[in-house]
Amino acid sequence: MVRIGAFLVGLFFAGWLFVSFLVGAYSYVTEPPAKTVEHEFHLAPKHVSFSFDGPFGKYDQRQLQRGFQVFKEVCSACHSLKFVAFRDLEALGYNEAEVKAIAKQWAIKTPSVDPATGEPATRDPVPADHFPKPFANNVAAAAANNNAIPPDLSLMTKARHHGTAYVYSLLTGFQEQPAELLKKFPDSKTPEGLHYNPYFANLNLAMAPPLSADGQVTYSDGTNPTVDQMAQDVSAFLTWTAEPKLENRRAAGLATIIFLLIATGLAYMSYKNIWADKKKAA
Amino acid sequence: MSFPWAEHYTPKHPLMQWVDEKLPLPRLVYNAIGAGYPVPRNLNYFWNFGVLAGVALVIQIVTGVIMAMHYGANDLVAFSTVEQTMRDVNAGWLMRYAHANGASFFFIVVYLHIFRGLYFGSYKAPREMVWLLGLVIFLLMMATAFMGYVLPWGQMSYWGAKVITGLFGAIPVVGEPIQTWLLGGFAPGNASLNRFFSLHFLLPFVIAGVIILHIWALHIPGSSNPTGVEVQGPQDTVPFHPYYTAKDGFGVGVFLILFTAVLFFAPNYLGHPDNYIEANPLSTPAHIVPEWYFWPFYAILRAFTVDFFFVPAKLLGVLAMFASILLLFFLPWLDTSPVRSGHYRPMFRKFFWILIIDVLVLGYCGGAPAEEPYVMISQLFAGYYFAHFLIILPLIARFEKPLPLPGSITESVLAKYAKADGETAAVPAE
Numbered sequence: 017m018v019r020i021g022a023f024l025v026g027l028f029f030a031g032w033l034f035v036s037f038l039v040g041a042y043s044y045v046t047e048p049p050a051k052t053v054e055h056e057f058h059l060a061p062k063h064v065s066f067s068f069d070g071p072f073g074k075y076d077q078r079q080l081q082r083g084f085q086v087f088k089e090v091c092s093a094c095h096s097l098k099f100v101a102f103r104d105l106e107a108l109g110y111n112e113a114e115v116k117a118i119a120k121q122w123a124i125k126t127p128s129v130d131p132a133t134g135e136p137a138t139r140d141p142v143p144a145d146h147f148p149k150p151f152a153n154n155v156a157a158a159a160a161n162n163n164a165i166p167p168d169l170s171l172m173t174k175a176r177h178h179g180t181a182y183v184y185s186l187l188t189g190f191q192e193q194p195a196e197l198l199k200k201f202p203d204s205k206t207p208e209g210l211h212y213n214p215y216f217a218n219l220n221l222a223m224a225p226p227l228s229a230d231g232q233v234t235y236s237d238g239t240n241p242t243v244d245q246m247a248q249d250v251s252a253f254l255t256w257t258a259e260p261k262l263e264n265r266r267a268a269g270l271a272t273i274i275f276l277l278i279a280t281g282l283a284y285m286s287y288k289n290i291w292a293d294k295k296k297a298a
Numbered sequence: 299m300s301f302p303w304a305e306h307y308t309p310k311h312p313l314m315q316w317v318d319e320k321l322p323l324p325r326l327v328y329n330a331i332g333a334g335y336p337v338p339r340n341l342n343y344f345w346n347f348g349v350l351a352g353v354a355l356v357i358q359i360v361t362g363v364i365m366a367m368h369y370g371a372n373d374l375v376a377f378s379t380v381e382q383t384m385r386d387v388n389a390g391w392l393m394r395y396a397h398a399n400g401a402s403f404f405f406i407v408v409y410l411h412i413f414r415g416l417y418f419g420s421y422k423a424p425r426e427m428v429w430l431l432g433l434v435i436f437l438l439m440m441a442t443a444f445m446g447y448v449l450p451w452g453q454m455s456y457w458g459a460k461v462i463t464g465l466f467g468a469i470p471v472v473g474e475p476i477q478t479w480l481l482g483g484f485a486p487g488n489a490s491l492n493r494f495f496s497l498h499f500l501l502p503f504v505i506a507g508v509i510i511l512h513i514w515a516l517h518i519p520g521s522s523n524p525t526g527v528e529v530q531g532p533q534d535t536v537p538f539h540p541y542y543t544a545k546d547g548f549g550v551g552v553f554l555i556l557f558t559a560v561l562f563f564a565p566n567y568l569g570h571p572d573n574y575i576e577a578n579p580l581s582t583p584a585h586i587v588p589e590w591y592f593w594p595f596y597a598i599l600r601a602f603t604v605d606f607f608f609v610p611a612k613l614l615g616v617l618a619m620f621a622s623i624l625l626l627f628f629l630p631w632l633d634t635s636p637v638r639s640g641h642y643r644p645m646f647r648k649f650f651w652i653l654i655i656d657v658l659v660l661g662y663c664g665g666a667p668a669e670e671p672y673v674m675i676s677q678l679f680a681g682y683y684f685a686h687f688l689i690i691l692p693l694i695a696r697f698e699k700p701l702p703l704p705g706s707i708t709e710s711v712l713a714k715y716a717k718a719d720g721e722t723a724a725v726p727a728e
Contacts, residue, residue, distance in 0.1 A: 026688025033681035175574035269562020280551025
């Protein structure tokens with residue numbers, strides 16, 4: 017009984033899947049799916065190398081500081097960094113007093129309550145505070161940015177495939193829409209107020225090119241602030257904001273694996289030793 | 299427990315004698331995983347995976363309980379409490395990554411454990427109950443993993459919850475009320491998150507309970523072995539301890555090396571980037587995909603694209619997806635071949651490897667976007683999946699001529715070592 021029932025159920029599922037396949041194949045042949053503009057013009061992130069690449073790479077503190085400067089002077093006008101606190105900046109090589117000064121001088125103030133009246137007020141951030149958000153809420157953010165909400169950047173490099181390279185490619189990827197695209201897809205002209213960028217999923221984004229000219233920031237360590245350099249530095253900084261424990265993790269991993277290799281070697285020898293008398297012919 | 303020649307627990311220390319009289323717990327452990335459990339002497343490395351699954355469960359429970367201390371099961375804060383755990387809790391990043399990757403490794407070892415059972419016919423009499431309980435554990439694991447993936451409240455968490463509970467919505471008439479009841483609302487929200495957290499905490503302990511039954515049922519007939527020939531006498535077995543505890547110790551070491559390599563050096567490789575975006579009910583991700591261990595079943599779900607008269611394709615997909623797992627419960631009665639091990643079943647072995655490739659291809663298609671050609675490939679391969687278990691396997695059992703079996707476990711072991719030693723002498727028959 018079980019096998020007859022199984023045979024019928026199997027025949028039904030396999031048979032109907034085959035029918036579905038034939039239906040799908042027929043429409044695939046008669047009306048092949050049209051290529052979309054994203055299929056043809058979206059680009060995978062560029063190749064770019066960083067000090068933290070590979071299993072044992074480390075952050076370059078000076079690069080992180082430069083990237084932080086780009087974030088501070090360019091990105092932070094619109095983008096929040098809500099999971100990062102000022103105190104975390106000590107990992108970039110700033111000392112306690114410097115972090116305190118950075119927090120105090122931050123252009124955006126931390127929301128608070130007036131202790132006398134209870135009315136909403138603002139105060140200078142302190143190291144324990146997370147980076148204050150540039151907009152009070154999403155409505156204000158959308159209103160100020162052509163109806164697009166600038167995303168929080170804390171986790172951006174983990175929230176996209178090949179995130180670090182993605183951020184770098186996006187920042188350096190703004191360009192004129194290719195003539196070939198307009199020829200093939202005349203309806204896909206970049207709408208007014210958006211900007212063409214082949215590294216963005218749907219090719220047009222609301223953000224204007226944020227790094228538009230060499231020398232937009234002035235690096236105190238003498239590095240030449242080309243657009244490419246600034247994009248690399250801020251991508252490195254955003255990799256740190258997304259994965260601040262990367263160096264601890266790799267160091268702990270190395271120690272763990274060395275320990276486990278030794279322990280497993282010993283376990284293997286004791287296994288062989290215990291079985292020695294059983295693994296012989298007669 | 300299982301064989302008359304099993305060693306007996308004889309406590310020497312007076313304290314242990316005293317304990318044994320009052321509560322024979324040490325005796326139970328001795329008989330379960332100590333020298334009191336005789337095990338076939340010819341088990342290969344595939345027999346390590348049961349213990350490894352147990353280790354994976356313990357890792358999940360320990361890291362999970364610690365994570366729960368820092369987690370806020372509320373849709374307003376869930377995402378940020380997970381991030382705080384990663385950033386501000388001592389070794390919080392380690393707990394989180396160990397728990398997330400631990401789930402994947404739990405499934406890897408359980409899939410290999412099931413692979414072993416399928417190839418070596420471990421599901422056959424007299425071990426049907428072991429197989430059935432194992433499938434119950436597998437179903438509980440899937441439910442636990444699904445609910446756990448919702449807890450970080452990222453985009454894939456939210457939309458995954460929506461899609462999977464939506465499956466129940468495909469049931470005619472009562473489907474939508476059931477979906478609303480499961481979610482505690484019309485869409486995933488705070489009520490869903492809270493109940494998923496509660497159940498995600500509960501189910502691992504239910505799994506631990508069923509594992510006890512699984513091992514109990516195993517110990518009635520004793521472990522199977524690669525030849526599939528039953529144990530005939532003391533010469534065929536070795537005590538579990540120290541022989542298999544030593545071998546499992548080595549196996550656990552290899553498992554931990556692979557697990558920690560991923561955990562420390564590629565902790566996000568098995569995850570999806572979209573889950574680092576906080577859940578947003580107003581923005582649907584481009585491709586909603588579950589975690590990799592559900593991909594074969596997800597491919598089966600999506601393979602049904604044509605309505606069967608009045609039965610909508612979506613409902614067929616849901617039925618087929620559940621059927622693809624439930625049919626495994628009937629396996630002991632579908633495969634009637636008296637020979638257990640795939641080693642001695644030439645026809646079975648060919649189809650078995652086709653099945654493995656089939657499931658891997660389904661897995662690939664399940665992770666790919668729902669576009670052609672992936673849907674067409676899924677349709678062919680999902681069809682084979684059902685045909686394999688429900689049609690081909692019973693027929694093989696009928697028409698296959700198995701190879702001659704060794705006379706006993708010991709005979710096969712000795713033949714192997716004689717070959718390894720380069721001896722030409724015939725094997726002593728004992």
